[in-house]
Amino acid sequence: MNARFRLGASVIVIGGLAIGIAAGCADKSMSKTGSGDVVADRQRLMKLQGASWADIQAKAKAGNVEGIAVNAETLALTAQQIPALFPEGSLTDKSKAKPEIWQKWPEFQAAAKNLETQAEKLRDAARAKNAQLTQDLVKDFGRNACGTCHTPFRQPPPQQPRS
Amino acid sequence: MARREMRSALHLSAGALFVMLAMAPPVAAQSRDEITRGKYIFGAAAGCGCHTVPKQPLNAGGRKYDGPFGTVYSSNITPDPTTGIGKWTDEQIITAIRAGRRPNGERLIPVHPYTVFNGMAEQDLKDVVAYLRSVPPVNRPTPAKKISVPMFERVFLPAWLATFAARENPPVAAASSGIPRGEYLTRAVSHCGECHTPRTMTMAVDNTRFLAGNPKGKGPDGSAVPNITPDRETGAGSWSEEQIADYLETGNKPDGDVAGGLMMEVIQGSSAGYKDLTKADRQAIAKYLKSIPPIKNKID
Numbered sequence: 001m002n003a004r005f006r007l008g009a010s011v012i013v014i015g016g017l018a019i020g021i022a023a024g025c026a027d028k029s030m031s032k033t034g035s036g037d038v039v040a041d042r043q044r045l046m047k048l049q050g051a052s053w054a055d056i057q058a059k060a061k062a063g064n065v066e067g068i069a070v071n072a073e074t075l076a077l078t079a080q081q082i083p084a085l086f087p088e089g090s091l092t093d094k095s096k097a098k099p100e101i102w103q104k105w106p107e108f109q110a111a112a113k114n115l116e117t118q119a120e121k122l123r124d125a126a127r128a129k130n131a132q133l134t135q136d137l138v139k140d141f142g143r144n145a146c147g148t149c150h151t152p153f154r155q156p157p158p159q160q161p162r163s
Numbered sequence: 164m165a166r167r168e169m170r171s172a173l174h175l176s177a178g179a180l181f182v183m184l185a186m187a188p189p190v191a192a193q194s195r196d197e198i199t200r201g202k203y204i205f206g207a208a209a210g211c212g213c214h215t216v217p218k219q220p221l222n223a224g225g226r227k228y229d230g231p232f233g234t235v236y237s238s239n240i241t242p243d244p245t246t247g248i249g250k251w252t253d254e255q256i257i258t259a260i261r262a263g264r265r266p267n268g269e270r271l272i273p274v275h276p277y278t279v280f281n282g283m284a285e286q287d288l289k290d291v292v293a294y295l296r297s298v299p300p301v302n303r304p305t306p307a308k309k310i311s312v313p314m315f316e317r318v319f320l321p322a323w324l325a326t327f328a329a330r331e332n333p334p335v336a337a338a339s340s341g342i343p344r345g346e347y348l349t350r351a352v353s354h355c356g357e358c359h360t361p362r363t364m365t366m367a368v369d370n371t372r373f374l375a376g377n378p379k380g381k382g383p384d385g386s387a388v389p390n391i392t393p394d395r396e397t398g399a400g401s402w403s404e405e406q407i408a409d410y411l412e413t414g415n416k417p418d419g420d421v422a423g424g425l426m427m428e429v430i431q432g433s434s435a436g437y438k439d440l441t442k443a444d445r446q447a448i449a450k451y452l453k454s455i456p457p458i459k460n461k462i463d
Contacts, residue, residue, distance in 0.1 A: 147414055
């Protein structure tokens with residue numbers, strides 16, 4: 001066999017192996033994102049959002065307007081992750097999601113985007129130390145940001161006694 | 164030529180005015196105060212959201228409800244004269260709301276909670292009628308109900324109403340403050356028990372366990388409904404009055420969670436909802452909820 005041909009073939013084989021190994025590594029690193037239990041992951045994210053929202057309310061009550069910004073930013077960034085945490089086929093007994101999520105997917109995506117947008121507005125008002133606007137946004141946030149998704153897409157949670 | 168045309172135009176206008184007057188509903192004109200008060204009570208009744216399909220015209224009906232009896236659709240309660248209640252008298256509208264009877268004598272299926280709306284004061288009902296007449300008319304026929312149980316309306320429904328249905332009684336006048344106000348709103352106007360009180364095997368509310376919640380499958384929409392009695396372990400006993408009052412306006416729960424499903428829907432309402440209740444009324448409801456017997460009933 002011609003030496004140049006053998007060299008070329010080797011390059012192709014080695015190159016192909018290298019690409020395959022890299023793809024395998026990338027695939028493994030992607031599978032490390034999240035715990036592997038997407039329902040548990042999104043419930044953790046929602047709890048984090050709930051904790052951020054509880055902090056915002058406490059700060060609003062205490063008049064700590066500027067302090068709200070970091071929590072609002074947390075809500076905005078976590079809102080971006082919501083659609084990816086609801087893949088097709090992830091409706092289980094443990095989930096409080098409703099099947100309407102996948103029946104009305106564009107509406108669900110819009111609701112997540114709305115949360116992000118509302119949270120950014122709140123963040124910006126807080127950063128600007130605009131107390132009146134911040135308080136007005138906080139007053140309506142639960143209904144207009146969280147509620148836009150919770151109303152059509154979530155089973156009501158059971159009563160949560162405070163521990 | 165011009166004079167002849169002017170006479171024709173005048174005749175036409177007079178004719179049109181005559182037709183309009185002839186078609187006008189046989190009711191007194193509503194005052195602005197009545198309409199304002201009526202909208203408030205309408206909001207306290209959760210914006211009569213059963214009569215509005217989300218994102219569709221207010222009060223135009225058509226919302227589907229499945230039950231053991233079959234399927235019904237909420238009525239068009241806009242003032243449209245053909246498909247709504249535009250030709251009904253005030254008395255006929257009030258009779259439908261509190262007694263569940265149409266002008267032609269037909270009984271309403273008690274998905275419309277007339278047994279509790281019967282507990283509303285006369286003036287509040289009159290004001291609600293004033294508000295209902297003030298919203299835009301929508302020409303939309305209500306889909307026909309599909310009753311799957313033979314003789315349901317003629318035999319079973321009257322028997323059920325007479326034997327099992329709990330009924331509120333109307334006060335002489337609506338209570339205006341404190342726990343009596345809270346009781347009036349909770350039991351009648353805001354009809355909390357229709358979702359939050361357990362149902363018996365006959366689907367009647369079990370008022371011996373008033374507001375103790377419903378498990379999944381038994382609540383409206385098939386969802387579970389929380390126990391909101393003041394039981395500390397299984398109910399809302401750990402919530403303060405302030406937290407309850409705040410929740411009715413904002414949907415915010417003490418743990419940072421936010422209401423969802425039908426509860427958020429009734430808080431938002433349609434043109435008005437629970438969120439529009441005054442602080443005094445929300446506090447009155449909260450006081451009342453804290454005063455009723457705590458019932459141990461864990462809802463998962």
